Amino acid sequence: MSTSTQLDRASLQAADATDPLASFRDRFSLPEGVIYLDGNSLGPLPIGAAERAAEVINNQWAHGLIRSWNTAGWFDLPTRLGDTLSKLIGGNDGETVVTDTTSLNLFKALASAVRIQQQDAPTRRVILTERDNFPTDIYIAEGISDFLNSVNAETGTHYEIRLIDEDLSLERALDDSVAVVSLSHVNYRTGAMWDMEAVTAAAHKSGALIVWDLAHAAGAVPVDLNGANADYAVGCTYKYLNGGPGSPAFIWVNSRHQGRFWQPLTGWWSHASPFEMEESYTAANDVRRFLCGTQPITSMAMIECGLDVALDADIETVRAKSLSLADLFIALVRQRCGGFGLELVTPENHAERGSHVSFRHPEGYAIIQALTDRGVIGDYREPEVLRFGLTPLYLSFTDIWDAVEILRDVLEARDWDVPAYRTRHAVT
Structure with a gap:
């Protein structure tokens, strides 16, 4: 996807319609109203994982007991x-x-x-x-x-x-x-x-x-x-x-x-x-x-x-979409969040970056807390780094647009500038 021109949500919806990985989103349990940009820290729940754990607990352990080391292949x-x-x-x-x-x-x-x-x-x-x-x-x-x-x-x-x-x-x-x-x-x-x-x-x-x-x-x-x-x-x-x-x-x-x-x-x-x-x-x-x-x-x-x-996902296709999502995220932040002090610290060269994008900001921690309350979940790492995981299997191009729009709102309205968002949790 080219990011050299002014982007809009409609063009991103068109890109989502032809995305070969779009169906993988249905293989994860994701909360409504959440754009999850933290799969680089903790991936979401795959469909079937809870049932798999229940099988181990309620059948293999409860009924098989110690025999399950052999009979269940433990x-x-x-x-x-x-x-x-x-x-x-x-x-x-x-x-x-x-x-x-x-x-x-x-x-x-x-x-x-x-x-x-x-x-x-x-x-x-x-x-x-x-x-x-x-x-x-x-x-x-x-x-x-x-x-x-x-x-x-x-x-x-x-x-x-x-x-x-x-x-x-x-x-x-x-x-x-x-x-x-x-x-x-x-x-x-x-x-x-x-x-x-x-x-x-x-x-x-x-x-x-x-x-x-x-x-x-x-x-x-x-x-x-x-x-x-x-x-x-x-x-x-x-x-x-x-x-x-x-x-x-x-x-x-x-x-x-x-x-x-x-x-x-x-x-x-x-x-x-x-x-x-x-x-x-x-x-x-x-x-x-x-x-x-x-x-x-x-x-x-x-x-x-x-x-x-x-x-089940072709890793080369995953990589191509990951790079496109990151290019889009970087371009949109520059277009729509310029002037708010966000400094890109992730390499732009495709060969030199993985699947998350990071920006520095003096109020990085508070901004992440405000975003999380608005349903955009990223995370924070010292010093001053806002980190966003762009996981292709369950993120769409319109997710990236919507996330950056919320980021812009948070920065413009200074929603992060309250004491509660500066209070550090045990896990950041």
Whole structure:
């Protein structure tokens, strides 16, 4: 869709009439009167997910009881869902499991990568990440580094975190001290996207392994981990994959590393023979070695509903509409909300952005609260960033028009300028 001319709602209605993804909106339960621009933080409820959870609770648990670990396939759910999800990220069967949280899976991936480098290149002791990465990604890297330094205090072996930023580029930061590069494919705040293939190649050329966080990419942009020759990847299922609040995350490990995959969270579910109850640990010889403990089956079961929807949608079509929605959103904000101090922080180049658009404003938090009360739900991230997820499966072009009209009203009338909208909630 061209945004070079003055836009109107009628032309957007015409675009909606020919949208190949329009029917997917009926596969989600969305409240009346709400334009939901926060699927990049929590996806909406897929049709059938509540019934799936009820089946697990009212039948498999209530009647099957413990037998359901076998009869209902509970035990194999992490690997079965992993194989399904793998299709969305360029993985093969046996390379992905759905389990634990993104943070725990990142810990596992970093621990494994560091262990391999300890064996192959022991002088490499730097974990390289981005200053603007999602905070938990930095915290986990710091935790591993601190732990390794504490247990190696007597030997003087020292691990450190190196942060790339405007003053230190990735190219300059990569040297023969870097063991692991840990990056988010799409930045959580700005929506900026790395070139996965090029960055992976650069990391490997320098001798480093790479871990990709796909939390803001999986289900939103085309991802081909094997095509990019990546080493590890992690991500969540509750954003663009619509798995439900706090639904289990995933970890992907390239098959070339699986025989050497190690991490210290050696729980019984990753044991080669968990029900032999052996005294010492022997890792499973397949993808199950990425697991740790007993899985949250009810939450995990709902993930399948979101994955089914994602797999039914052609990702290239999803990507094309995502870019069109974002181009439209940016153009309309410029045309209709100019002069109100909104500063675009998302790259305009298609190859450099994911599926959300962000603007900075000194009163960003209050503006988001006012929008939410008007039925336009986005979210806020420090510092001063209004973040809008543009999810193609349930958003229309007229939704974008209507959302920007409400944003204009809020800015013109200064509806945000009341004390209640400045009071911070626990979750922003």
